[in-house]
Amino acid sequence: MKRNIKIKAGIIVAVILICIYGIVGVPKSKDELIANWRKNIRLGLDLRGGTQLVMEVQLQDAFKAFADTTIERLKDELKKDNIDYSDMTRNEPATLQDADKIEVDIKGVPLAKSSALRSAISESYGEWNLLAVNSTDYKLTMKPTEALKLKHDTMTQTMGTIERKINGLGLAESSVQPTGRSDAEADLLIQLPGVDDSAHVKQVLQTQAVLEWDEVKDGPFQSKEEALSKHGGIMPLNTKLVPSLPRGGQQAWYLVGRSPIVRGTDIRDAHASQGEVGRWETNFVLSQDAAKRFARYTEANIGNRAAIVVDGQVISAPTIQSRISDSGRITGAATQEEAADLGLNLRAGSLPASMVILEERTVGPSLGADSIKEGFRAGTAGLIAVIGFMLFYYRRSGINATLALVLNALILIAALSYFDATLTLPGIAGVILTIGMAVDSNVLIFERIREELRTGKAVVAAVDAGFSKAFLTIIDTHVTTVVSCAFLFIFGTGPVKGFAVTLVIGLIANLFTAVFVSKTIFDFELSGKQQVTALSI
Numbered sequence: 001m002k003r004n005i006k007i008k009a010g011i012i013v014a015v016i017l018i019c020i021y022g023i024v025g026v027p028k029s030k031d032e033l034i035a036n037w038r039k040n041i042r043l044g045l046d047l048r049g050g051t052q053l054v055m056e057v058q059l060q061d062a063f064k065a066f067a068d069t070t071i072e073r074l075k076d077e078l079k080k081d082n083i084d085y086s087d088m089t090r091n092e093p094a095t096l097q098d099a100d101k102i103e104v105d106i107k108g109v110p111l112a113k114s115s116a117l118r119s120a121i122s123e124s125y126g127e128w129n130l131l132a133v134n135s136t137d138y139k140l141t142m143k144p145t146e147a148l149k150l151k152h153d154t155m156t157q158t159m160g161t162i163e164r165k166i167n168g169l170g171l172a173e174s175s176v177q178p179t180g181r182s183d184a185e186a187d188l189l190i191q192l193p194g195v196d197d198s199a200h201v202k203q204v205l206q207t208q209a210v211l212e213w214d215e216v217k218d219g220p221f222q223s224k225e226e227a228l229s230k231h232g233g234i235m236p237l238n239t240k241l242v243p244s245l246p247r248g249g250q251q252a253w254y255l256v257g258r259s260p261i262v263r264g265t266d267i268r269d270a271h272a273s274q275g276e277v278g279r280w281e282t283n284f285v286l287s288q289d290a291a292k293r294f295a296r297y298t299e300a301n302i303g304n305r306a307a308i309v310v311d312g313q314v315i316s317a318p319t320i321q322s323r324i325s326d327s328g329r330i331t332g333a334a335t336q337e338e339a340a341d342l343g344l345n346l347r348a349g350s351l352p353a354s355m356v357i358l359e360e361r362t363v364g365p366s367l368g369a370d371s372i373k374e375g376f377r378a379g380t381a382g383l384i385a386v387i388g389f390m391l392f393y394y395r396r397s398g399i400n401a402t403l404a405l406v407l408n409a410l411i412l413i414a415a416l417s418y419f420d421a422t423l424t425l426p427g428i429a430g431v432i433l434t435i436g437m438a439v440d441s442n443v444l445i446f447e448r449i450r451e452e453l454r455t456g457k458a459v460v461a462a463v464d465a466g467f468s469k470a471f472l473t474i475i476d477t478h479v480t481t482v483v484s485c486a487f488l489f490i491f492g493t494g495p496v497k498g499f500a501v502t503l504v505i506g507l508i509a510n511l512f513t514a515v516f517v518s519k520t521i522f523d524f525e526l527s528g529k530q531q532v533t534a535l536s537i
Contacts, residue, residue, distance in 0.1 A: 004523075005520065005523050005524055005527060008516070008520040008523075009520060009524070011516075012407075012516075012517055012520060015407075015411070015512075016407065016410065018414070019410045019411055019413075019414035020410075020414075022040065022414040022415075022417045022418045023036075023037065023040055023041070023410075023413055023414050023417050024036045024037055024040070025040075040417040041413065041416065041417060041423060042193075042416075042420065042421070042422045042423065043193060043422065043423055043424075044175075044191070044193055044422045044423060044424035044425070044427070044498065047193075047423065047424060047425060048193040048194055049193070049194070049362075050191065050192050050193040050194050050195045050362075051191075051192045051195045051198040051201070051360065051361070051362050052189070052190070052191050052192070052359075052360070052361045052362075053189075053190040053191075053192070053198070053202070053205075053357060053359070053360050054179060054187055054188070054189055054190075054357070054358045054359035054360075055187070055188050055190060055205070055206075055355045055356065055357050055358065056096070056184075056186050056187050056188075056355065056356045056357075056358050057154065057155060057158050057186045057187075057188065057353050057355055058096065058186075058353045058354045058355065058356060059096055059099040059151055059154055059186050059353055060093045060094070060095065060096060060098065060099040060102075060353075061352070061353035061354050062099075062150060062151075062154040062352045062353040063093060063099045063100065063102040063142075063147075063150065064090070064092075064093070064102065065352070065353075066102070066150060067090040067102050067103075067104055068090070070104060070125065070127075070128070070140070071088055071089075071090060071104060073124075074088065074104075074106075074120075074125070075088060077120055077124065078117070078120065081116060081120060083109065083113045083116050083117055083120065084108070084109065084110055084113065085106055085107060085108050085109050086107050086108025087105070087106075087107045087108060088104065088105070088106050088107070089104070089105050090102060090103060090104045090105070091103045091105075096186055099151075100142060100144075100147035100148075100150075100151070101141075102141075102142055103139055103140065103141050104128070104139070104140035105133075105137070105138075105139055105140075106137065106138045106139070106140070107136065107137045107138075108136055108137070109136055109137070109138060110136070111135055111136065114132075114135075117130075117138065118130060121140070125140070127142060127143060127146040128140040128141065128142060128143065128146075129141050129142075129143055151185070151186075153352075154352045154353055155178070155185075155186070155188075157351075157352050158188070158351055158352060158353065158355070159176050159177070159188065161351050161352075162176050162188070162190065162205055162351075163176050164347070165204055165205060165344060166190075166192070166201075166205075168344040168347065174190065174191055174192045174193060174195075175189075175190070175191045175422070176188060176189075176190050177189055187358065188355075190205070193422070198360065198362075200337075202357065202360075203341075204341055204344065205355065206354070206355050206357075207311065207341070207351075210310070210311055210312070210351075211262075211263065211267070211308070211309070211310050212260035212261075212262070212263055212308075212309045212310075213260060213261045213262035213263075213294075213306055213307070213308055213309075213328075214242070214256035214257050214260050214261065214306065214307045214309055215256060215257040215261060215297075215301070215304075215306060215307075216254055216255070216256055216304065216305040216306055216307050216317055217236065217239050217255045217256060217257060218230070218231075218254075218255040219252065219253060219254035219255050219256075219317075220244065220252035220253060220254055220317070221252060221253040221254075221255075222252065222253075223253065224241055224243075224253050226253075227241055227253050227255055228241075231255075235255070236255070238257060238258045238259065239255050239256065239257060239258055240255075240256060240257075240258050241253055241254070241255055241256075242254050242256050242307065242309055242312065242313070242314050243312075243313055243314065244313060244314040244315075244317070245313045245314065245315045252314075254307050254314050254317060256307050256309070256314075260309075261293065261294060261297050261306070262286065262290050262293070262294055263290075266286050266287050266289070266290030267284050267285070267286060267287070267290075267347075268285045268286065268287050269284065269285045269347060270282055270283065270284040270285070270342070270343040270344075270347050271283060271340075271343045271347075272333070272336060272339035272340040272342075272343050273329075273339075275329070275331065279331065279333070280333045280334075280335060280336045280338070280339040281329045281330060281331045281333060281339055282329065282330040282333065282339045282342045282343045283327065283328070283329045283330075283343075284327065284328055284329070284330065284343075285326060285327045286325075286326050286327065286328070288326070291325045291326035292325075294324060294325065294326075294328075295323055295324065295325040295326075298320050298322070298323050298324040299323040301320050302320050302321065302322065302323070303319065303320065303321075304319070304320055305317050305318065305319050305320070306318065306320055308330050310342070315330065316330055316331050318331070330342065375425065375428040375429075375432075378432060379428065379431065379432050379435070382432055382435060382436075383405075383435060386405070386435060386436075386439050387402050387405070390402060390439065390442070394446055394536075394537050395536045395537065396536035396537075397446060397535070397536055397537040400442075400518055400521045400522065401439065401442040401446070401518065403517070403521065404438065404442065404513040404514055404517050404518045404521075405435065405438050405439065405442075405513070407509075407513045407517055408434065408435075408438045408506065408509045408510055408513040408514075409431070409434075409435070411505075411509035411512065411513070412431060412434060412502070412505055412506045412509050415505045415509070416502070416505070419505075421498075421501060421502075422498065423498075423502075424495055424498040424499075425495070426495040426496065426498050426499035426502075427498040427499060427501070427502040429499055430498070430499045430500075430501075430502030430503040430506065431502055431506065433503060433506075434502070434503060434506025434507065434509075434510065437477075437478075437481070437503075437506065437507060437510055438506070438510045438513065438514060440477070441470075441474050441477075441510055441514035441515075442514055442518065444470045444473055444474060445466055445467055445470045445474075445514065445515075445518065446466070446537055448465075448466040448467075448469050448470040449462050449463055449465075449466030449467075449535070449537060450466075450537060451466075452465045452466050453535065453537075459526065459535045460526055462535070463519075463522050463523075463526065463535070467515065467518075467519050467522075471515060474511070474514065474515065475511075478507045478510070478511060481503070481507060482504055482507060485500040485501075485503050485504045485507075486500075488500040489501065
């Protein structure tokens with residue numbers, strides 16, 4: 001019996017030490033202890049202060065890009081199948097509400113080739129419906145199911161990209177989530193705790209970082225008109241005009257190939273570094289497949305220029321001096337921050353659509369301090385009232401419940417630290433509710449022990465029976481609450497999710513403290529007596 005108690009006590013002590021280490025580490029001074037506490041216990045926007053943004057994803061950009069990709073693919077396929085056409089264009093949905101009304105017009109298809117066109121569309125373009133406008137003209141419209149899928153994929157990719165950007169900025173406590181409003185399905189709520197000056201963060205988040213390495217056909221030109229006049233007012237086939245990044249009030253134009261040699265999606269890594277003359281640049285590493293393409297291109301174009309285009313602007317147009325395979329560099333950054341931001345955006349990936357800021361709020365830290373203070377007061381008052389009641393009603397056994405309650409709170413805080421969870425005001429509400437649930441478990445156990453004592457059972461047998469019979473009831477109440485929390489987490493927004501997570505962690509900790517720890521304390525107290533005739537409960 002004593003051996004089992006020692007093992008159980010060892011487990012409890014180990015849990016306590018692990019919890020303390022997770023919260024404050026191994027501090028060597030008071031200042032280090034406070035610093036570790038602040039580092040490990042992450043506070044949300046409502047407690048710490050910071051910036052909250054509501055940004056709207058311009059879904060029409062994703063639909064336009066999808067249609068443009070379809071047009072490029074379809075042109076190549078029709079050319080391969082010898083299907084003639086006079087023109088192929090798409091419409092221009094200007095608003096978010098019209099995004100899924102994207103259409104592609106195919107004009108001038110010979111009547112003899114109509115069957116071949118239908119076959120090509122049905123075999124390779126299942127996302128589209130083909131409608132005949134007349135005997136030679138056709139229209140492609142997106143299927144409703146595919147439009148919904150594209151919207152969902154765009155929102156998911158956007159959230160993932162923004163999260164990677166935020167984490168790269170060192171703002172790991174931030175959150176990105178839909179607003180949850182049915183009339184704002186393209187809106188995202190971005191919370192940035194501890195960020196007072198959000199200008200830099202907003203610039204990084206709004207940068208799409210669509211990178212292309214294009215072949216320079218001609219240029220630079222001083223103006224778009226100059227470029228067009230040199231080519232008779234008509235751009236050569238498979239080319240496009242791209243402006244350079246304005247520097248010192250000057251802007252040039254380049255005529256580049258329409259099909260990029262390397263895209264941003266081909267980049268495996270990118271980071272800022274200083275070049276040979278001390279200027280900041282962004283080095284990047286390509287994927288294996290892209291490296292082979294890039295090596296073939298650079299080897300065949302030594303002495304020619306290539307344009308590095310980011311978000312539709314040429315930021316650099318270097319001359320290819322040697323064969324380049326799996327790595328390269330982007331020069332022209334004015335500062336280290338500019339080079340680092342470009343590297344971050346390239347690592348995070350391109351946004352599938354642009355974003356517009358609809359709302360920006362700054363929460364001062366004083367509001368968070370007030371919330372913490374009031375929450376601490378409420379928690380302290382509730383804890384004192386609960387402890388007072390348990391000591392008054394259950395006498396010495398109330399001490400047992402109090403120790404289990406303190407350990408429950410310790411485990412809860414340590415779990416938040418280990419899981420890198422963020423504590424919000426609803427999370428504090430979850431902590432306070434957990435205190436009530438923990439007391440409820442102890443009340444169930446103690447009342448069951450009292451009932452067993454009233455039937456005339458010996459003290460040790462009554463304690464064992466009380467814990468055994470109350471255990472199933474405790475499991476039942478906890479499971480039903482966890483199921484409710486699961487639904488809150490799945491369908492709720494950020495604060496509601498924080499409440500659910502905190503409550504679930506507290507419930508799991510309560511099973512350990514109310515059943516295992518409390519039983520161990522009873523066993524320790526009873527094992528030191530020769531004959532137990534009464535129990536203070």
